[in-house]
Amino acid sequence: MATDIRIDYYPTHEQEGIKFRRGHVLPFGATMVPNGINFSIYSSEAIDCTLVLFERGESAPFAEIRFPEEFRTGNVYSMIVFDLDYERLEYGYRMDGPFNPEKGHRFDKSIILSDPYAKAIGGRDTWLAKPNWDDIYPYRSRLVFEDFDWENDHPLETPIEDLVIYEMHVRGFTQHPSAEVKNPGTFAAIRSKIAYLKELGINCVELMPIYEFDEWENSKENPVTGGLIVNFWGYSTVNFFSPKAGYAATGKFGMQVDELKTLIKELHKNGIEVMLDVVFNHTAEGDHRGHTISFRGIDNKTYYMLTPEGYYFNFSGTGNTLNCNNPVVRNMVLDCLRYWAADYHIDGFRFDLAAILGRDQNGAPLSNPPLLESLAHDPILAKCKLVAEAWDAGGLYQVGSFPAYGRWAEWNGKYRDGIRKFLKGDDGLVGKMAQLVQGSPDLYYYRGPTASINFIACHDGFTLYDLFAYNEKHNIANGENNNDGGNDNDSWNHGVEGETEDAGINQLRHRQIKNALSILMVSQGVPMILSGDEMGVTKYGNNNTYCHDNELNWTDWGLLKKNADIYNFARHILRFRRAHPVLRSATHFQHRDYVGSGFPDISFHGTQAWKPDYSDSSKCLAFMLDGAHAKNGTIQDDMIYVAMNTYWDALYYELPVLSAGRNWYLAVNTSMPSGEDIFEIGKEPILSEQGRFLVGGRSTIILVGK
Amino acid sequence: MKVTIKDFDDIAVVEVEGNIDSKTAPEFERSTKLATEKSNIIAIDLTGVEFMSSAGLRVLLMLYRNVKAKEGKVVLVGVSEEIQDVMSMTGFINFFKIVEKQDEALSFLKQD
Numbered sequence: 160m161a162t163d164i165r166i167d168y169y170p171t172h173e174q175e176g177i178k179f180r181r182g183h184v185l186p187f188g189a190t191m192v193p194n195g196i197n198f199s200i201y202s203s204e205a206i207d208c209t210l211v212l213f214e215r216g217e218s219a220p221f222a223e224i225r226f227p228e229e230f231r232t233g234n235v236y237s238m239i240v241f242d243l244d245y246e247r248l249e250y251g252y253r254m255d256g257p258f259n260p261e262k263g264h265r266f267d268k269s270i271i272l273s274d275p276y277a278k279a280i281g282g283r284d285t286w287l288a289k290p291n292w293d294d295i296y297p298y299r300s301r302l303v304f305e306d307f308d309w310e311n312d313h314p315l316e317t318p319i320e321d322l323v324i325y326e327m328h329v330r331g332f333t334q335h336p337s338a339e340v341k342n343p344g345t346f347a348a349i350r351s352k353i354a355y356l357k358e359l360g361i362n363c364v365e366l367m368p369i370y371e372f373d374e375w376e377n378s379k380e381n382p383v384t385g386g387l388i389v390n391f392w393g394y395s396t397v398n399f400f401s402p403k404a405g406y407a408a409t410g411k412f413g414m415q416v417d418e419l420k421t422l423i424k425e426l427h428k429n430g431i432e433v434m435l436d437v438v439f440n441h442t443a444e445g446d447h448r449g450h451t452i453s454f455r456g457i458d459n460k461t462y463y464m465l466t467p468e469g470y471y472f473n474f475s476g477t478g479n480t481l482n483c484n485n486p487v488v489r490n491m492v493l494d495c496l497r498y499w500a501a502d503y504h505i506d507g508f509r510f511d512l513a514a515i516l517g518r519d520q521n522g523a524p525l526s527n528p529p530l531l532e533s534l535a536h537d538p539i540l541a542k543c544k545l546v547a548e549a550w551d552a553g554g555l556y557q558v559g560s561f562p563a564y565g566r567w568a569e570w571n572g573k574y575r576d577g578i579r580k581f582l583k584g585d586d587g588l589v590g591k592m593a594q595l596v597q598g599s600p601d602l603y604y605y606r607g608p609t610a611s612i613n614f615i616a617c618h619d620g621f622t623l624y625d626l627f628a629y630n631e632k633h634n635i636a637n638g639e640n641n642n643d644g645g646n647d648n649d650s651w652n653h654g655v656e657g658e659t660e661d662a663g664i665n666q667l668r669h670r671q672i673k674n675a676l677s678i679l680m681v682s683q684g685v686p687m688i689l690s691g692d693e694m695g696v697t698k699y700g701n702n703n704t705y706c707h708d709n710e711l712n713w714t715d716w717g718l719l720k721k722n723a724d725i726y727n728f729a730r731h732i733l734r735f736r737r738a739h740p741v742l743r744s745a746t747h748f749q750h751r752d753y754v755g756s757g758f759p760d761i762s763f764h765g766t767q768a769w770k771p772d773y774s775d776s777s778k779c780l781a782f783m784l785d786g787a788h789a790k791n792g793t794i795q796d797d798m799i800y801v802a803m804n805t806y807w808d809a810l811y812y813e814l815p816v817l818s819a820g821r822n823w824y825l826a827v828n829t830s831m832p833s834g835e836d837i838f839e840i841g842k843e844p845i846l847s848e849q850g851r852f853l854v855g856g857r858s859t860i861i862l863v864g865k
Numbered sequence: 866m867k868v869t870i871k872d873f874d875d876i877a878v879v880e881v882e883g884n885i886d887s888k889t890a891p892e893f894e895r896s897t898k899l900a901t902e903k904s905n906i907i908a909i910d911l912t913g914v915e916f917m918s919s920a921g922l923r924v925l926l927m928l929y930r931n932v933k934a935k936e937g938k939v940v941l942v943g944v945s946e947e948i949q950d951v952m953s954m955t956g957f958i959n960f961f962k963i964v965e966k967q968d969e970a971l972s973f974l975k976q977d
Contacts, residue, residue: 308960341950418955
């Protein structure tokens with residue numbers, strides 16, 4: 160038997176009937192070994208460490224075992240404890256050491272600390288189930304089975320330029336009763352919506368944070384409804400290795416890991432990648448007034464960026480900043496991402512406030528940040544998508560200049576801002592638009608269009624519908640007197656603030672949504688849409704709904720019917736992108752004909768063909784893509800001509816002349832009513848007039864030349 | 866938890882009563898191993914099981930892998946709706962044929 164062949168599978172020590180021995184220093188965390196569990200934890204400054212063991216859910220531990228001095232190797236304490244019930248076990252640590260905040264030390268052995276490397280956390284097993292506030296150990300480290308049967312599943316490795324990313328909140332997506340699912344708000348419920356996602360045509364879901372967090376954090380009364388304000392979004396990590404138990408219908412049985420893996424396996428089976436929104440910039444422990452959950456009590460000085468006085472730097476805007484470029488913390492982040500990539504088959508990661516990851520231990524931006532470099536060159540992460548939110552709350556804005564190492568893509572905030580301003584009819588944007596639709600070569604000349612994650616709306620800020628229905632944010636319900644949330648929304652309500660019965664305004668809003676979706680889907684780069692925007696979800700003008708577990712964040716599936724025209728349009732425009740490889744180039748255009756087709760790969764036009772008007776007052780831009788240059792000339796595609804008009808009235812656009820034998824066909828005309836606004840692939844009607852097209856006011860058209 | 870193994874011609878039927886959790890899973894595993902030594906055509910009757918934890922589900926999957934490697938068959942009988950729900954959400958259900966009664970299992974297993 161394999162369990163008998165090593166002498167270190169047997170105990171050497173005993174305390175009150177519990178048998179143990181010296182453990183293995185690696186891997187960190189708690190690991191099943193034959194006959195027992197290996198515990199290993201690091202602290203640079205602790206002078207003593209005690210392992211605390213609980214039976215699941217019990218208020219008092221059944222054992223506390225101090226690590227004998229000979230079990231410490233360097234700064235790592237390790238121990239194997241035998242005959243534990245790994246399924247019922249909860250464990251934590253007490254760390255003894257100096258409490259001297261000015262020097263950065265905050266040890267307190269009266270607190271039981273969660274393991275930074277725990278693979279599951281107990282205590283918040285069911286979403287918003289009332290916790291035991293008197294628990295001496297509220298966030299309990301647990302073990303999980305890591306033997307999931309993936310069969311032949313594998314991350315999909317879809318070329319990033321072929322992705323359409325769908326940013327989704329696990330609970331928000333199916334919690335509304337209209338979702339009509341069995342276990343609303345869970346990983347399992349997303350599975351029952353896979354058919355919908357396929358029909359919509361996305362091929363990557365980006366899950367907003369699913370690392371264990373505490374929805375009760377900073378909970379208080381909602382000043383508008385009298386209900387509860389909670390941490391709904393979850394940008395406040397309690398543990399980086401553990402999936403949020405409250406997002407699993409089986410969380411109450413401790414089976415969240417299997418449920419999430421089953422979802423990922425099923426999404427992969429349907430050709431949909433899974434990207435995680437990961438928050439490595441701060442933790443849930445807050446500033447010096449916050450709770451001690453784990454890191455602060457284990458090794459405050461290592462895990463956090465501290466001011467010279469021992470307070471917390473706050474580049475995240477949430478109280479503390481993870482000390483990502485400390486070599487130990489860097490390794491933890493790397494271990495964590497490797498774990499998610501290898502054990503959960505995650506296809507990519509989007510790093511929240513990623514500019515922080517490029518700051519040194521004193522907060523200064525690094526020119527060559529070791530963490531970002533390590534991630535870019537890591538062998539296990541080699542095929543994962545790495546996407547940065549390339550700014551932070553400390554004023555570091557790196558869109559276009561994030562250290563990329565040939566790997567990193569960015570949320571292109573400048574794309575969002577430019578498209579929004581253009582669509583509401585601002586002056587001086589035509590030149591900018593020409594860059595944006597090309598994948599922003601002005602920002603990413605050396606990195607290619609695949610560096611640009613294009614989006615117009617995301618979880619932060621207005622939904623796409625609200626972008627065209629509100630001039631101002633309406634955040635009173637957040638309980639901060641409307642002071643939270645951004646003020647630079649570049650939004651326009653089209654005449655009335657919020658909901659209106661005015662048919663003309665509603666029609667215009669719908670048209671603007673279609674304009675936005677059209678431009679997004681014909682832009683080079685990687686499009687991302689916010690979940691629900693395809694059916695016109697509204698948050699009633701709230702642009703920072705992080706704290707609402709209610710209709711503000713729950714997708715109302717009834718909108719599929721109410722806004723059927725938007726959904727129908729979204730579905731078809733996604734198909735249009737998928738059908739035309741010329742829209743999905745991995746490299747920048749060269750503005751010349753390098754395949755001998757007679758046309759440059761891209762050309763720009765205005766109301767007159769071949770004469771774009773970049774003047775300040777211009778509101779017209781058209782561009783033509785030559786299908787012979789699709790994917791660098793390796794695939795033959797149709798010609799595609801896109802004309803955008805943000806002037807209030809209709810204007811004639813002279814069309815470029817096609818090569819002999821080809822004609823222009825109408826694929827999209829957002830000024831037309833539903834049914835005539837977008838046509839199925841292959842069923843586009845031929846234009847009766849091939850020389851010019853009357854583009855409606857505030858409208859977009861797309862033609863196919865074939 | 867109590868486990869009884871019965872033989873019906875070539876078929877081994879494992880009847881379980883009580884909860885299968887990390888405390889009882891090792892015994893359950895031993896019983897399923899005994900059954901696989903007798904036959905590679907197996908029915909696991911869970912009519913008397915109210916709760917099955919992650920450890921229990923893993924024993925089932927190990928059994929499935931074992932039997933499949935020997936080109937055998939396994940059927941689960943009388944799985945409560947709650948356990949089926951958990952199996953469905955955690956993906957375990959995809960590996961198993963589930964029937965309500967033992968005689969259904971036997972006639973299914975007797976088909977070549």
